[in-house]
Amino acid sequence: MHPLIVIAAKEFRDGLRNRWVAGATILLAALAFVLTIVGSSPTGMLDVKPLTVTVVSISSLTIFLVPLIALLLGYDAIVGEAERGCLLLMLTYPVSRAELLLGKFLGHASILAFATIVGYGGAGLAAAFRGGADAESWQAFSALLLSSIMLGLSFLALSYLISTIVKERSTAAGLAVGTWLLFVVVFDLALMGALVASKGGVWTDLFPKLLLLNPADAYRLFNLSAFDSVRKISGLGGLSASARFPAHVLLAVLAAWIVLPLAGALFTFSRRQA
Amino acid sequence: MDAVVLENASKIFGETEALKRVSFAVPQGCCLALIGHNGAGKTTLMKLILGLATPTAGRVSVLGCDPASAGKAFRKQLGFLPENVSFHDEMTGADTIAFYARLKGVGVRDGEKLLERVGLAHAAKRRVKTYSKGMRQRLGLAQTLLGKPRLLLLDEPTTGLDPLLRQEFFQIIKDLTAAGTTVILSSHVLTELEARTDLAAIMRDGKLAAFGDLDTLRAKAGLPVIVRARGDVAAISGRLNGAFHKIIGPDSASIEIDCPQDEKMKLLRKLAECGDICSDVEVRQPSLDDLYLFYCGRSLNAAGEGGL
Structure with missing residues (x-):
């Protein structure tokens, strides 16, 4: 068996053992179910399928929760092993550093993907069962699952970057929480504040593009504006043309947010003193 | 080679x-x-x-x-046992060795055999967190032996x-x-x-x-052999005539004599000639501890550790 697979499988089994998989799945499923049930009540006045409403509410939930789960899952991936002494040991095994890091990433990524698909999938099926769903709402829901996993992976990659840079586990934990605050809370507030302060002046064209500097915003724009029926109820119907990015651009931004931090993590890990 | x-x-x-x-x-x-x-x-x-x-x-x-x-x-x-390694608490001993065996490209069965060799076969199905310090150390040792x-x-x-x-x-x-x-x-x-x-x-x-x-x-160190003689301390001391460095002790009926390696037999013969005044002789070669202290000096660091 390839060492990459050996390490990834171990990481996933660790997730099963320490209840990470169960915990994340149940949390996502429970919240998604609540949103599905509560959120589908006002659909009567609009010609919108419950599944579409579910997409909007789940994507708002995801922006807060999935990055947090991903960061908590990955922040001690490298620095934790280093503190336990296992890193030193594993580096003397016939395994390259890249295999070690990517193997662990793959394992954590499967935990995230499993929790997202099972947790949200159940809620999606429930919504579809309650009020039916049309082809477009299913499409929107599949896109939601895919982009939620990508959002999780981008923050997982960020947490790996943190984990390879710092020397102590507690530093990594602090940075992980800081990263979450920055991208999920502070970034949008700062943008809005700047927009208000400049009274929508010369910056108007630039601001939407700045949203792409944040994976959470790319995710939000993708899920709330990619499908017409979703846009109708998400409040982004009146979004000006300048803020509308094609779906593939937003997905590419998310993908870049996975690849670049991961490449950074590989680079810093390769130079890290054992 | x-x-x-x-x-x-x-x-x-x-x-x-x-x-x-x-x-x-x-x-x-x-x-x-x-x-x-x-x-x-x-x-x-x-x-x-x-x-x-x-x-x-x-x-x-x-x-x-x-x-x-x-x-x-x-x-x-290579086989390596780091000074401080704590394997994952939630994994069993068998799982741990199986993981490292796969990582080294060795059959999982070999890992089980090594657990037997270090005497952990009976605890293989238990989680590592229930292991004592010695058992963890043995698990670590088993891991180093993977793949000969x-x-x-x-x-x-x-x-x-x-x-x-x-x-x-x-x-x-x-x-x-x-x-x-x-x-x-x-x-x-x-x-x-x-x-x-x-x-x-x-x-x-x-x-x-x-x-x-x-x-x-x-x-190389040329550390003296310590010969401890029991009997009439004053009389023995007199017989040796100041030829060696001597300390009375650890009790009043014995004397410790520092003796260069090459004069050991000479000293022993003299003690043998003492007859009844020397009832027992004990010869202590310098131990590795003595050598260590000789080569490293008694630094504060080493003394502190010794006290723990």
Whole structure:
């Protein structure tokens, strides 16, 4: 068996053992179910399928929760092993550093993907069962699952970057929480504040593009504006043309947010003193 | 053939010089004890040999290649037990060894056999968090033996092992060296290494203070043999006529005499001539502890550790 697979499988089994998989799945499923049930009540006045409403509410939930789960899952991936002494040991095994890091990433990524698909999938099926769903709402829901996993992976990659840079586990934990605050809370507030302060002046064209500097915003724009029926109820119907990015651009931004931090993590890990 | 060769190897971490121009060679199938207080450079030395760090200056050659640039084939021949390793608490012993076996490209069945060899077969299905310190140490040892390594590096392997397990541990080491495996181990517990290691390297502040087999080290140090005689202390002292350094003790009926190695027989003959005034004689060769203190000095660090 390839060492990459050996390490990834171990990481996933660790997730099963320490209840990470169960915990994340149940949390996502429970919240998604609540949103599905509560959120589908006002659909009567609009010609919108419950599944579409579910997409909007789940994507708002995801922006807060999935990055947090991903960061908590990955922040001690490298620095934790280093503190336990296992890193030193594993580096003397016939395994390259890249295999070690990517193997662990793959394992954590499967935990995230499993929790997202099972947790949200159940809620999606429930919504579809309650009020039916049309082809477009299913499409929107599949896109939601895919982009939620990508959002999780981008923050997982960020947490790996943190984990390879710092020397102590507690530093990594602090940075992980800081990263979450920055991208999920502070970034949008700062943008809005700047927009208000400049009274929508010369910056108007630039601001939407700045949203792409944040994976959470790319995710939000993708899920709330990619499908017409979703846009109708998400409040982004009146979004000006300048803020509308094609779906593939937003997905590419998310993908870049996975690849670049991961490449950074590989680079810093390769130079890290054992 | 020499399994490990160091030529003027130095390592600088930032401002601290962890290793200063260390040179020695360990023949294949030998067991080398690395001895020194904490911070003397033992772990750094092991990292250089393992290829986890590159020497700032000098050359390191292990099993005929440069460990820092050698590939997976080289690392398959290594076994390593870090000083502080805590395996995942939630995994069972069997799972842990199976994981490391797969990582090394060895059959999982071999891992099970090694658990038997270190006496952990009965606890294989238990989680590591229920293991005692000694059991964890044995699990660590089992992991190093995966894939029949040609070079074994053990950083303080006997901590947490009771005397019986220590015996078993050294029996395993003996079997391995007999089969041609080179073993390098570090330890603070010095006396137990006596007669069990072929070579000793004594480290002090990053420098190699002494290297060789125990007889060589003893000869170089020229430490006196201590002869303890029981009987009429004053009379014995009179007979020896001030020829040796003498201390009364540990009780009033005995006397300790420091004697150079080459005058030992002369002293013993004199004591034998004493007749009834000397009722018993005990000869104590300098131990590895004495050698250690001789070569390393009694630094504050070592004294502090000894008190713990």
